[in-house]
Amino acid sequence: MACPAQLSIPSSEGDSEREVHYQDYLRISELLSLQELKSATLGKDGAVHDEHLFIVIHQVYELWFKQILHELESVMDIMRAEVIDENQMLIINSRVTRITVILKILVEQVKVLETMTPLDFLEFRDFLIPASGYQSLQFRLIEVKLGIKEADRINYGSGTFKKPFETYLDLKKKLDEACSSPSLLDLVQQWLSRTPGLGKGFNFWAKYAASVSNILEEKKQQAEVETRPQVKEQKFKDYQMQQLLFKQLLDEKEHNALVKKGTRRLSHQALQGAMMITLYRDEPRFQAASQFMNLLMDVDTLFMQWRNNHSHFVQRIIGTKVGTGGSSGYHYLRSTVSDRYKVFVDFFNLSSYIIPRHHIPVLSEEMKDRLYVHFITAESEQRFARHISPGFRQGEEGQD
Template sequence: MSSVYYHDYLQLNKIIEAQSLESVKHQKPAHDEMLFIVIHQAYELWFKQILHEVDSVIEFFQKPSLKDDSPDQQIIIHRLNRTVTILRLLVQQMDVMETMTPMDFLEFRDMLRPASGFQSWQFKVLEARLGLPFEARVGQEYYLSQLRPEHVNLIKEAEAKVSMLNLINKWLERMPFFHDNEIWQGFSTGKTVLPLNEQDYSTAERLFWNEYFIRYASGLAGAEEAHREFFETEFFKGRANAGLSAKAARSALFIMLYRGYPMLQLPFQLLQTLLDIDEQLSTWRYRHMNMVHRTIGSRIGTGGSSGKDYLKSALDQHYIFKDIARLTSFLMERSRLPELPKAVEERLGFRA
């Protein structure tokens, strides 16, 4: 077995020599162009690592079965938490980028056309793998226009594959606790408010969600009818173009409400980690937008995008797990939650 040398293992000859300054080629050396290149190369390396983590998580969710108390789910949360940590680092790298002043950037900016961060195909693949569909993208008319055909194909392949959001939806839809009516025997409810059909929902589901809505609505101001329509649309009828189905939304809300039970701890951590990913991506876009505004003002980006305006639109619209975040609108105090039957509590405590 041959020995491994640090320099060769990391292929540092390729990495360290991979900074080719356009300003030097034009015989107008700009000191800060080295910083600009190194930071963007570091971003792309981290994008590669994030894709590595996300693809591995997607593989876990594509298994024939994924038990909520299995080591697999712990690995999933661990790798997604690593993704969140890397995204935080990407946000922090903006501090280094911002040491370059607008005048420093203008020394070489025009030499870069039409190169732009907008041409980062890895980032677009990452968004697609997480669950951002083409229909939800801003700037659809030009978001692929500046890319080479081979990179366009990679993005389209990613968009055609099942995403993490798709798989999270399927995972939530198979919530087992409402399929067994026996363990819900003795659960009491008040008047029937939600018109749920027996052929469409189990007895347990109809009893629990009817009682939950009564308690939820009683804590809100306004007409019960308006609250009922809002609740029904979210959890039974389903919203058009929603990332979560009505069934998945019910499961996610149940997990949030009763996360104190051992069986629901890992699922709750998973949902929270997905929200952390969205938050860090949003923070990164916000910092990027402010940096662009501070550096080039209202100018068009080197890649032809509308610069700050495009970044602002992406910040507002490119939330991937927003349907999980909106469930907080339907939470209530723990003290007012419906009391679960003993058999359900035992199932949620790993004692079934």
């Protein structure tokens, strides 16, 4: 952004231009008047020094939450298209990267609060009751828009995470709307299920299943020829465990049972797309897609780090006292540092099913053409034109 002090706008009074002033453009006076210390108005002994920090840090968090929502919504707008133009992947990735950079700041920012001692906090804590970060609408909107479902949440007391907004109808409406709209996870799932190569043309999943079967057979044979009894037993155990593990991936019914249980989130088809992108991530058309998946895992990881830092900080400052919002405090917060709150948990767990490079099914010439971005001569343009697609399309396979 240009330095706001250097911007100028036409004056309404004539031709001459009036310079926009930094103070006006950023509305600094209003911004700096928003830190109203409760201890200053309600306390017997006047304002408590550290309440200022407490307010500023929460307001800074809320501003960054606003920016995260701004980026997240723009990414979701792009992803809502039936065919996502692959040119857009760079924009998507740069915006999600921005979210991760902001989240890194948010994780670190807890350190500023750590300069406040439990005694300092105790001096103004009672003025806050029953206000709590639990009532942050923007935090909930980020969670919901990313894809945390109500069923995966840990509730405390009598109400759900929506309860704090019951008396604020405009906020409740925003939260309800977000809850009933497709989340980023839903949109990513739709996009993944259109991954080129899943359909009858290349039929990636059948080829992958055949490779898995070969790997398991190799493992079984290695166990059978092993002569050392203990190692043999270990090898058989490993073979049986791998067999079970892959069954949970390859068998759609088993997969759906895990989705129902809440340990997996993506549809079977979307998971196949995610696996295909992961295994062929070097192919030009999958490079940006694979980066996107990695960035989504970064978002999950950073959120988890924030939850972790915040919970440890809370223990340090209030021990095991109940929170101002009425939860068990530290224990409640610890329970949210869990895979239940990892939206893209399936991407993390995909590593259990990665197969060695020499077992990855070889791409057909047709498939290679489809995944390559060629620097081509005008003469060969026609030959390649039929394979180059601007986005992951439903039924792309049908062109075979």
